[in-house]
Amino acid sequence: MTEHTPFATGGCACGAVRYAMMDQPYAVNCCHCTDCQREGGSAFAVNAAIETPLLQMTGAEPVAIHLASASGAGQTVMRCPRCQTALFSHYGALGAKAAFVRAGTLDNPALCPPTAHIWTASKLPWVALDPAIPAFAAFYAGRDIPALLGERGAERLRTLRKG
Numbered sequence: 711m712t713e714h715t716p717f718a719t720g721g722c723a724c725g726a727v728r729y730a731m732m733d734q735p736y737a738v739n740c741c742h743c744t745d746c747q748r749e750g751g752s753a754f755a756v757n758a759a760i761e762t763p764l765l766q767m768t769g770a771e772p773v774a775i776h777l778a779s780a781s782g783a784g785q786t787v788m789r790c791p792r793c794q795t796a797l798f799s800h801y802g803a804l805g806a807k808a809a810f811v812r813a814g815t816l817d818n819p820a821l822c823p824p825t826a827h828i829w830t831a832s833k834l835p836w837v838a839l840d841p842a843i844p845a846f847a848a849f850y851a852g853r854d855i856p857a858l859l860g861e862r863g864a865e866r867l868r869t870l871r872k873g
């Protein structure tokens with residue numbers, strides 16, 4: 711992959727907002743919290759985490775909606791101003807430094823398989839999880855990160871937390 715070739719592209723339902731992920735996500739969290747269930751109208755959210763500067767936006771400027779999150783730190787959901795598709799969120803302590811892209815908005819969502827299932831305490835009973843994917847009743851702890859994210863992913867997250 712060259713510097714200028716996106717890892718993946720995506721956009722909203724109406725096409726007004728398009729984006730390119732310039733690297734692979736450092737983590738992909740399937741979040742089964744009740745906030746994600748309600749906000750997405752679905753069983754869980756698939757959030758592909760990337761450094762915000764590596765998420766290159768084109769087209770209309772997304773609008774920011776502030777909402778609660780299971781961690782208590784809150785989230786800012788970025789939506790298309792026209793069709794209101796939720797494209798990505800900023801969460802918690804990382805704030806605007808990291809973007810959690812809704813993987814369903816990718817042109818090819820299969821590019822971002824899950825790293826982990828989180829907040830499975832509120833997972834819907836009819837959702838069967840692949841036992842090969844680590845699952846956590848709430849969020850994973852710092853000690854889990856190297857095994858989950860790999861050396862490079864853990865380093866990217868460390869850099870984000872420092873910055």
Ligand SMILES: [Zn+2]
Nearest residue numbers: 722724790793
């Ligand atoms: Zn749109």
Ligand SMILES: [Zn+2]
Nearest residue numbers: 741742743746
């Ligand atoms: Zn959630």
